[in-house]
Amino acid sequence: MRVAYWPGCVSRGFTPELHGSMAKVAPLLDIELIELDRAACCGAGVIAEHNQELADTLNARTFALAQRTDGELMMNICSTCQGAQSECQERLDANTEYRERVNQNLADEGLRYEKGLTNKNFLWLLVEEIGLEALRARVKRPLSNLRVGPFYGCYIVRPVDRLGIDSERPRDRYLHWVIEALGGTVIDYAGVYKCCGFPIITMNKQASLAQAGRHLGDALDAQADCLVVPCPLCHLNLDMQQPGAAKVVGRDLGMPVLHLPQLVGLALGLSPKELGMTKHIVKPTSVIDWSTAVVAGTDDTAVGARRVA
Amino acid sequence: MPAYTLRIRRFDPQSGEAPHWDEHTVEMPETQSVLDAILKVRDEVDGSVGIRCSCQQAICGSCGVRMNGKPGLACNTHLGEAAERGHGVGWNPPEEGQVAPVIAVEPMGNMPVIRDLIVDMDAVHWKKIRRVTPWLVNQQPVPEREYIVPHENMVDVTQTMACIQCGACVSDCLAMEVDPLFVGPAALAKAYRFVGDPRDAQHRERLQDLAEDEHGIYDCTHCFNCIDACPKGVDPMSQIMRLRRRAGSDYEIEDRNNGYRHEHAFVNNIRRNGLLHEADLLPDSYGGKFNPRAVPELIGALPTAMTALRRGKMTPKTALGHPHKAPAEVKRIFEKVEGRSGRVELNLYVTGYEDEPEATGGGQRETATAAEPNAQGRPESVGAGERQPAAESLDADAVASETGTTEGETR
Numbered sequence: 001m002r003v004a005y006w007p008g009c010v011s012r013g014f015t016p017e018l019h020g021s022m023a024k025v026a027p028l029l030d031i032e033l034i035e036l037d038r039a040a041c042c043g044a045g046v047i048a049e050h051n052q053e054l055a056d057t058l059n060a061r062t063f064a065l066a067q068r069t070d071g072e073l074m075m076n077i078c079s080t081c082q083g084a085q086s087e088c089q090e091r092l093d094a095n096t097e098y099r100e101r102v103n104q105n106l107a108d109e110g111l112r113y114e115k116g117l118t119n120k121n122f123l124w125l126l127v128e129e130i131g132l133e134a135l136r137a138r139v140k141r142p143l144s145n146l147r148v149g150p151f152y153g154c155y156i157v158r159p160v161d162r163l164g165i166d167s168e169r170p171r172d173r174y175l176h177w178v179i180e181a182l183g184g185t186v187i188d189y190a191g192v193y194k195c196c197g198f199p200i201i202t203m204n205k206q207a208s209l210a211q212a213g214r215h216l217g218d219a220l221d222a223q224a225d226c227l228v229v230p231c232p233l234c235h236l237n238l239d240m241q242q243p244g245a246a247k248v249v250g251r252d253l254g255m256p257v258l259h260l261p262q263l264v265g266l267a268l269g270l271s272p273k274e275l276g277m278t279k280h281i282v283k284p285t286s287v288i289d290w291s292t293a294v295v296a297g298t299d300d301t302a303v304g305a306r307r308v309a
Numbered sequence: 310m311p312a313y314t315l316r317i318r319r320f321d322p323q324s325g326e327a328p329h330w331d332e333h334t335v336e337m338p339e340t341q342s343v344l345d346a347i348l349k350v351r352d353e354v355d356g357s358v359g360i361r362c363s364c365q366q367a368i369c370g371s372c373g374v375r376m377n378g379k380p381g382l383a384c385n386t387h388l389g390e391a392a393e394r395g396h397g398v399g400w401n402p403p404e405e406g407q408v409a410p411v412i413a414v415e416p417m418g419n420m421p422v423i424r425d426l427i428v429d430m431d432a433v434h435w436k437k438i439r440r441v442t443p444w445l446v447n448q449q450p451v452p453e454r455e456y457i458v459p460h461e462n463m464v465d466v467t468q469t470m471a472c473i474q475c476g477a478c479v480s481d482c483l484a485m486e487v488d489p490l491f492v493g494p495a496a497l498a499k500a501y502r503f504v505g506d507p508r509d510a511q512h513r514e515r516l517q518d519l520a521e522d523e524h525g526i527y528d529c530t531h532c533f534n535c536i537d538a539c540p541k542g543v544d545p546m547s548q549i550m551r552l553r554r555r556a557g558s559d560y561e562i563e564d565r566n567n568g569y570r571h572e573h574a575f576v577n578n579i580r581r582n583g584l585l586h587e588a589d590l591l592p593d594s595y596g597g598k599f600n601p602r603a604v605p606e607l608i609g610a611l612p613t614a615m616t617a618l619r620r621g622k623m624t625p626k627t628a629l630g631h632p633h634k635a636p637a638e639v640k641r642i643f644e645k646v647e648g649r650s651g652r653v654e655l656n657l658y659v660t661g662y663e664d665e666p667e668a669t670g671g672g673q674r675e676t677a678t679a680a681e682p683n684a685q686g687r688p689e690s691v692g693a694g695e696r697q698p699a700a701e702s703l704d705a706d707a708v709a710s711e712t713g714t715t716e717g718e719t720r
């Protein structure tokens with residue numbers, strides 16, 4: 001399928017391995033990415049906090065650019081983008097007069113947003129468009145023995161109404177399902193639906209890192225080998241800031257954190273290096289023994305997880 | 310009649326015993342409330358179950374509990390709905406080996422338990438409410454007759470006035486979980502109640518106070534938990550964002566928590582680059598690379614930055630340079646929208662939805678209340694054309710703009 005693709009900023013800035021691994025994984029799932037390279041940052045809620053109409057206009061512009069492509073829908077790889085954009089879209093779709101006003105702002109550029117865009121995070125697209133069966137069928141190297149803690153973050157699970165989460169579309173279980181479909185073991189721990197603390201890192205560093213550290217520690221206690229996140233901002237606080245978080249909570253952490261496309265890519269047969277895992281601060285290779293990882297593995301040659309220290 | 314497995318968390322701090330779960334099977338229609346089930350157990354099986362309640366119609370705010378992990382009022386949560394709630398967010402997969410769906414009821418979080426389902430609201434919730442001066446401080450001199458308050462302004466604060474002080478939002482506030490001193494969602498929503506009221510004479514003082522407090526408005530991690538928790542649609546997080554908007558943009562309060570600087574640095578960063586340049590954001594949030602405040606922070610961040618450089622996460626180019634220029638169009642949008650005299654805000658709580666929103670990626674579904682008249686009984690129209698802040702002529706302080714918010718003019 002062809003999708004209008006909004007990678008977000010962080011996936012091309014501080015976490016280039018996310019954008020890179022998505023580009024590698026997409027063809028393996030028959031996803032064609034039409035990159036929206038002229039679009040602007042979604043504002044991550046901060047622009048909306050500053051000036052709502054400004055945030056709504058910037059995102060309406062991104063939506064309009066997406067609607068100009070022949071993609072079936074728009075896809076993002078960042079929970080924060082999903083949340084911030086869903087919020088803007090909710091307002092734009094709810095009120096014609098307001099939408100017209102915002103469209104006026106775009107008129108100079110000849111752009112126009114028409115109500116009713118479908119915008120899905122890669123996680124939702126995996127489950128709802130590609131399907132777990134199809135995903136399972138493409139697994140070349142099941143993640144057997146890999147104990148994965150899902151970390152959803154906030155923007156992709158709350159508020160439930162805006163994000164369309166209910167018993168028919170339990171999007172707050174998808175990460176669990178995907179881990180299982182890839183052959184891994186889901187580790188439930190206290191932090192699954194909590195906040196990584198990133199939004200207050202410059203305002204209250206102590207509290208921010210205490211949040212990150214607590215969730216990493218809980219995952220460690222639950223004996224997870226790694227966490228998986230659908231959001232690069234979570235990754236910044238959980239991986240890049242992990243050494244600082246460890247200090248704040250006063251314990252060794254050493255918990256690798258994978259981006260969702262990396263986890264999928266591993267199971268589809270890509271190597272950790274191709275997926276940019278060497279770029280992480282907490283190197284996944286330091287705690288996961290990849291030497292047994294071979295393509296088309298059977299159970300005993302599957303990706304094996306082993307704590308070495 | 311459907312049956313439910315009602316699990317109640319029992320705890321008496323005075324007993325010295327650890328908390329434990331009691332389990333009862335109750336047969337009741339799915340449209341009865343969780344409170345009905347708890348009271349039935351208390352009346353018929355075990356009179357010692359501790360629960361606080363009064364009105365039983367979602368007005369008094371005394372029956373806040375957590376049901377299957379989610380906070381809310383026991384009296385306005387149907388058994389059927391509670392059984393579907395997840396331990397995480399919104400959905401509960403059927404538990405294996407259970408005949409009847411499980412509804413686990415436990416006391417709210419972030420507050421000490423007095424007994425069983427009863428928490429100490431005084432120790433946390435009410436203390437925080439008192440912290441924000443929860444009353445109107447008059448303009449002086451007091452007018453001879455009644456105050457005339459513009460309709461728009463009252464509509465603006467309606468949402469916060471819906472609060473029934475149940476504490477559900479406090480229960481699951483993730484910032485409070487790591488920082489118990491955080492003023493918190495309910496109290497900050499209450500603060501907006503007065504900051505948004507033109508009769509109050511202390512807007513700046515209130516904002517200054519809450520911006521400077523390191524546990525104030527900039528301590529919220531924007532986690533949305535309070536939005537989902539609130540049984541009254543108060544949307545505490547949105548009220549906090551409005552407080553920030555007032556403090557940062559209308560009053561230009563430069564707080565010592567970097568909230569103001571971070572917001573402005575972020576917005577300017579995007580204005581300049583179109584995309585976010587994180588490498589600039591950190592120093593700018595502390596007032597620019599050469600601001601003395603930035604130095605310790607930047608040095609503190611150095612080890613992280615060095616590792617990031619080594620791992621190829623940042624290249625010297627992304628760390629220092631500006632590889633891509635924003636399309637000029639983005640800049641033009643900034644100029645256009647920010648150049649206007651008043652901000653426009655659409656508050657869906659007030660306006661409602663025009664018609665059933667189609668499933669978006671976000672896929673809002675039946676949340677829509679089709680083109681409902683707002684709380685004031687008339688349809689609100691927002692966002693049409695240029696519009697002056699409604700309150701302008703009345704009280705310059707009463708806002709540069711935010712009335713632009715729920716505004717909509719009286720027709």
Ligand code: SF4
Pocket residue numbers: 007008009010011040041042043044078080081084585
């Ligand atoms: S949320 Fe982040 S990644 Fe998404 S557009 Fe904004 S800054 Fe970029």
Ligand code: SF4
Pocket residue numbers: 079080152153154155156194195196197198199231232233234235530531532
């Ligand atoms: S967990 Fe953190 S980065 Fe992730 S969505 Fe929540 S606030 Fe954002």
Ligand code: SF4
Pocket residue numbers: 478481482483484485493494528529530531532533534535536545546549
């Ligand atoms: S959004 Fe802010 S106030 Fe609301 S629960 Fe989260 S941290 Fe607390």
Ligand code: SF4
Pocket residue numbers: 471472473474475476477478479494495498538539540541542543544545
């Ligand atoms: S804001 Fe909502 S959840 Fe919080 S105390 Fe008020 S009514 Fe209860």
Ligand code: FES
Pocket residue numbers: 361362363364365366367368369370371372373382383384385
């Ligand atoms: S009993 Fe009054 S709100 Fe539930």
